[in-house]
Amino acid sequence: MNFTNFPIAPPSASTFAPQIDGLYYFLWIFTAIFTLIVGFFVVFFSIHYKEGSPADRSRPLYEHIGLELTWSVIPGILGLVFFYLGARLFIHMRTPPKDAKEIFVVGKQWMWHIQHPNGVRENNTLHVPIDTPIKLTMISQDVIHAFFVPAFRTQMMVVPGRYTDLWFTPTKIGEYHLFCNMYCGTQHSEMGGTVVVMPQADYSEWLKNNGMAVANLTMEQRGAKIFSSIGCDKCHTAEDTIHGPTLNGLYGSKRIFTDGSSAMANDEYIRESILKPHSRLTKGYGETMPEYANDLTEEQVLLLNTFIRTQGAIPAGTAGTTSNLTGAEIPSSGAKTNKNTAMSVNADQHGATPSTATPTIQKGKLSVGATAANEKNQ
Amino acid sequence: MSDATLTHGHDSHEDVDLHHQFEDFEQQCECYIVGMWSFLVTEIMFFGALFLTFTLSRYMYQLDFWKAHEHLNVTMGAINTSVLLFSSWSMVMAVHSNQLRRRIHSIAYLGVTIACAMTFLVIKYFEYSEKFRDKLYPGVGFTHDAHTLHGANLNHAQLFYGLYFGMTGLHAVHIIVGILILSALIRLFVIKAKCVMKDYVPTELVGLYWHFVDLVWIFLFPLFYLMPQPH
Amino acid sequence: MSETAIGTGGAEKKTHASPSYLEDGHSIRSWLLTGDHKRIAVLYIISVTFFFAIGSMFAGLIRLELTQPAGTILESETYNRVFTGHGIIMVFFFLVAAIPATLGNFMLPIMVGAKDLAFPRLNLLSWYVFVAAGVCLFVAILGGGVDTGWTFYTPYSSLYSNSQVTWAVFAAFLAGFSSILTALNFIVTVHKMRAPGMTWFRLPLFVWAAYATSVIVMLGTPVIAITLLLVVFERAFHLPIFSPELGGDPVLFQHLFWFYSHPAVYIMILPAFGVISELVANFSRKRVFGYHAIAFSSLAIAGLGFFVWGHHLFVSSQSMYEGVVFSVISYLVAVPSAIKIFNWTATIYKGNVRLASPMMWALGFFGLFTVGGLTGLFLSCMGTDIHLTATYFIVAHFHYVMVGGAVMAYLGGLHYWWPKITGRLFNDNLGKVSALVTFFGFNLTFFPQFILGFLGMPRRYHYYYFAPEFQVYHVMSTMGASFLALGMGMPAFYFTASLFNGKKAGPNPWGAHGLEWQTTSPPPTFNFEETPIVLDDVYDFDPVSEHENNRRALEDGGDQ
Amino acid sequence: MSQTPRQSHSHITPAINYHLTLIALVVLMLLTVWIARFQLPPVLFLSGVAVNNIVAMTIAIIKATCVVMIFMGVKYQTPLVKLWALIGFVGLILMLGIMLDYFSRGPEVKHGWEPYNDGAMPRARPTDDEMKAPMDPRTDNTQVRQPKP
Ligand code: HEA
Ligand code: HEA
Ligand code: CUA
C-alpha cells in the first residue's frame, strides 16, 4: 500500500500517448474554465443578490437574444473543435499502417492467447519490439472482451464472430498492464497480463528462440511456468476452491476419491491426474478440469510433476498462509517487490534484457506474491 | 349521406359518462383519441425494432433467407391479407354505423370483424402446423433436412424462422387481444351501454387498434412472403 | 404577501370545503385502489425510496470491496452481481421513475390546473406494473442475482451467464412498461387538460421538461422492451439473433440497447432540468431568463438525443464513419444543455436570492452537472474515448450527471414540494447541511475516479491487485461515499420527523409562484376548489419592487 | 365551462369512401403478389432485387397510407393527431438508421456474421485444438502479473 504516491497519468509508451494526453489536458482546461465560470457566477450572484442585500436590481434582464446566441454559439464552435481534434486522432488510431507487424490475439473467458506470425505463442503476455508499428488482429472465442493497454492509450473490443484490429507503435521499453476492458463474466478483472516492450534486437532473438529465455531455469521453475501459463493456477490455488483442490501438500498425501476409494498421491497419480483427471476424481469435485492427454508432451508433464512435488514439500500449515503456490520459490528481493507500486510492473528490472533474463530476475518475478504475503505475515 | 347533425353528446351532456377529471365531454373524447394514438406510437416502435432486425438479417443473408422463405405459402399469406383488409373495412363500417347510431348494424359489422379475425387465426394455424410438421421451429429440434430448407444455411434458416414465428406470433397475439376487445365491445352494444349508445369514441378506439394490427400485417406480408430471388 | 396574485378562479381564500387528499379516506383500500394522482405519487415516492435504499446498499458494498486491491468480503461472482444489481436498480427502478413518477405525477396536473391526469386508472396501473417489476427484480436477486452489468450485453447475457437474466430482463421490461403508461398520461394531460388561460408559454418549465421526457419514453422504451425480449428468446430457444455462434450479430444488440439507453439518460436528466428551472426561478424570485430558450432546449435535447446512441459504440467495431457522425451530433446535443446552464445563471442575476435548502441543492446541481456534462465531452471526443471508454472515467462521468445532476435535483425538488405534499414544514437548516455534506462527499467520492479512469482502471473490476497504484484513489472514493451516505441519508430523518412534529405549512410557505401554490397544502382531492383560470404569466415575480419592499422593511427594522 | 370552444371531430365520412378504399387495398395486394413473380430489371445503380424490394415496399406504404388516412380517419383529425401519427413513423425511420452502420461497414460484415461452423474463417483463427493446446514448454510464457495475495 502506498498512500504517498498520487499518479495522475499512466506511463506513456506509444506514439499515441502524447497526442491523447495533449487532447485530454486540453479538454480539462476547458472543463476547468467553464466550471469556474459557471461556479463563480452562480455563487457570486447568489451572494451578491441575496434577498435584502443592497445590490442594484434595476432593469432586470429576462430575455436577451444576443447573450443567448453567444452562449450557444461559443460552446457549439468549441464542440466542433473538440470533435475535429478527436475525430482526426481517432481515424489515425483506427487506421493501421500497411507495414505494421501483425500479431494475432484470441480472447476467451478469461485468458488472452497471443500468436506471433512465426508460431511463437504466449498467454496473457504480449512481447513487442519497440518503435515498430504493431497491428493486432483479434477475435473472441466466446463473449465480447476488450484489449486495453493504458500505457499505449488504446483499446478495441474483441468480438466473437468478427475480426477487429488494434494498432500501436511502442516507444518505451518496459512492462505495462494489459487489461480486459469489456465485462466478460466472473473473472473479468483477472483477465489480463502484461505487455512487454523490448529492444528490437532482443525481440527478434526472442522470436528466434521461440520466445525462450529459459536456458538457466531449474526444472521446478520451468514447471512453475507451465503451471501458470496453461492456467493451472486459476483453479489450484493456495486453498481449496470450488474449481479445484489446492495442490499444497499434495505430494505424498492420501487422496480420497468420489467413489470412496483412496490412494497415495505419488508421481504416477499426479501424471494421471493431469492427463486423465476424470478417471479418479477427488472427493467433492466434478469433471471440471480439462483432460490434457492429447495436449501435453511427456516432458511438460514431467516438469509439472517436479514443480507440484515441491508444493508437497511445504508443510500444510504454512502453505495456507503463504497463499500461493509459487511460494515455493525462494523469496529473493523483497525490496524490489515494493517497486510494483510504480506504474509499470517491474518496468525497471525486466524489460531491458528479456532475452538474457537471469534466473534471479525470474525468481524475483515469480516470488513477488510470496514475498508480499510473507511480509504481511511477519 | 347526411353529414350533418348527429354525433356524440351534443344533445345533452348529462346523458353520457363524463369522468371526474374532465371538464367536458369534448375534452374527454379528444383525450381518448390522443391517448390511443400515443399508445399506437409505442406499438409502432415495438414492432419497429423487430422489423429492423428482420430487415437487417435479410440484407445480410439474402440468399439463405430467400431459400428459407420458399417454404412459406404465398397463397395462404395472400388470403390472410385479404381477410385482414376485409376485417379492417368491416371495422370501419362498424364505427360508421355507430356514428349513425345504427346499433344493429354496428353489432353485425363487429361480428364480421371477429369472424375475419378467427378466419385469419385458423389459416395461421394451418400454416404454423405445416411448419411444425417440418420441424421448422427454431431450437434444438430444428430440421437438418436440406430439402426442407431448400438448401439454406441451417443457422440462417433458423434465424429466418425464429423471426417469422416471433413476428407473426406477436401479431397473432395482437389479433387475439383484438378479438377479446371486440367481443367486449359487442357486449356493450348488446346491453345498450350508455357509453356506446351515446358516443362512438369507444368504437373508434377499438377501430384504431384494429387498423393498426392490419397495418402491421400489410408490411409483414411482402417482407416475409414476397422475397425477390437474389441473383 | 403580494405574490398570491396569480388570478385563479378563486380557490385560494375559501376555507376548506373539501378535505385534503390525505384525509380523503384512511383505509388501505382507499390508497391501493386510488385514482388520485397525488396518492399514486406518494405510493411512488415510497417505492422509489425503497429501491434507492437497496441500490445504495449495493453501492456501499461496491465501495467497501474496492478499498483493498484483492477485495475484502465478496467473491468475484458476488461482486459482479452486486454492481449489476446496483446499476439495474438505480437506473430502471430509481432514476427513470424518480422525478416523473413522483414529483411529476403529483405536480404536473396541478401545475396545468387539471383535476387529475387524463387517465387515472392507467396511472394506478402503472404503479402496479412497477410493483410487479419490483417483484421480478426480487425474484432475480433472491434467486442469486444477475451478473451481466446493467447493459445486458450479448452474447454474455444471452448464452453465457448462469444467472437470473430472464427475471432481471422481465423486471426491466415491466419497469419500462410502467414508465410508458406514465408518459402517455403526461402527454395527453399536457395537450388536453390545461386550465383555461394556461397557454403553452404559461406552462411552468417543469411541465415542458416532463413533456419532452414523455416523448422520449414513448419512442424509446418500446425498443428496449422488445430487445430485452429477444435476449430472453435467445436464452430460452437459442434463437440466433445476437450471438455469432448461432449466426447473429452482437453489435446489433448494442445498437438497439443504446437506441433506448442514450435517450434514457435524458429521460433521467430532463425532469431534473425541469426541477432546477422551478427552483432557480422561485428562489431567485425572478422570472426565468430566456423562458422560451429553456423550453425549446428541452425539446431539442429530446429530439437530438435520438441521434447519438452510437457514441457508446466507438470501439465496439461499429463502422468508423458512423462513429464520426455520432460524435459530431453528441457535441450538438451539448449546446441545449449549455443554454440551460447559462440561462439559469443569468436568472439569478439581479434576483432576490433566498438561500433556503432547495436552493442549496440546486446550487450543488450546477457545480456537479457542469463537471459531469463537460466530462461527457471527453467521451464524445473519439480520440480520448478510445482510451477512456469503459474505465472509471465513465463511472465518474455518469455519477456526476446522474447523482450530482439528477439525484441532487430530485432531492431539491423533494425539499421544495415537501410542504405541499405533506402539509408540514421540515427543518430547513438541516436541509442546508445535508446539501453541503452531499456536495462535499460527492466530489470526494467521484472526482478521484476521473483520475483512476485515466490511469486505466477498468470498470466492473473486482480485483486490482496487479495494479496497486490504483488503491489510493479507491480509498479516497470510499471515504467520500461515507459522507455521501450521511448527506443523502439525513433527509430521511428530518423528513420523517417533520411528519410527526413539523409545523403546519400554509398554502405557500416559500412565497413561490405557480398554480400548485394556489391551493391548500396538502391539496384537496380534486386539486382546486374550482377550476382555476390563469390570467398571468408564469414566474410573475417583480424583483425590483420586491427589492424596494425588502429594503424598506430593513430600514424600518433598522430604525427601531 | 370551456372557454375556448373545442373543435368537435364530428366529421362523418361517407361509407362509399370506405368501400372504395377496400377495393383499392385488395387491388394493391393482388398487384404486389403479381409483381413479386417477376424478376425486375436493374434500374440505374439499383440491382434487380433492390427494385423488386422497393416496388413491394412502395405498394405496402401506399396501402398503409390508405389505412391510416381513411380507415383510421387521420385525414379528418385534428393537427395534433396528425402529428402523433407522423411521430410514430418518424421514430421508426430513425431507428432504421441503425442499419447505416451495416451499410457503411463494408463487405467484412458479411463474413463477420458467418457462424463458426461454416468453415469460412480465414486462417488466423486457431482451430479449437490449437486453442486447447498448451504452450510449448520451451516458450517463455512468464505470467508477469502478480499472483493474487
Ligand atoms: C443523466 C445521465 C447522463 C447525461 C445527462 C449525460 C450527458 C452526456 N453524456 Fe453521458 N453517460 C451516461 C449518463 C449521462 N450522460 C451514462 C449512464 C453513461 C454510461 C453508460 C454505461 O456504459 O454504463 C454515459 C456514457 C457516455 C458516453 C459513452 C462513453 C463510452 O462508453 O465510451 C459518452 C460518449 O460520448 C457520453 C457523452 C455525454 C455527453 C456529450 C453528454 C451531454 O449531454 C452533456 C451536456 C452538458 C454539458 C456540456 C455541460 C453544460 C455546458 C456548459 C457548461 C457549456 C460549455 C459547453 C461546451 C464547451 C460544449 N456519455
Ligand atoms: C441513479 C443512478 C446511480 C446512483 C444514485 C448511484 C450511486 C452510487 N454509486 Fe453507482 N452506478 C450506477 C448508477 C448509480 N450509482 C450505474 C448505472 C452503474 C453501472 C453499473 C454497471 O456497470 O453495470 C454504477 C456503478 C457504480 C460503480 C462502479 C462499479 C464497477 O464498475 O465495478 C461504483 C463504484 O464506486 C458506484 C458507486 C456508487 C456510489 C458510491 C453511489 C453513491 O452515490 C450512493 C450514495 C448514497 C447512499 C450511500 C445512500 C444513503 C442513503 C440512505 C441509505 C438512506 C435511504 C434510506 C431510507 C430513506 C430509509 N456505482
Ligand atoms: Cu474478458 Cu473482460
Ligand SMILES: [Cu+2]
Ligand atoms: Cu450516451
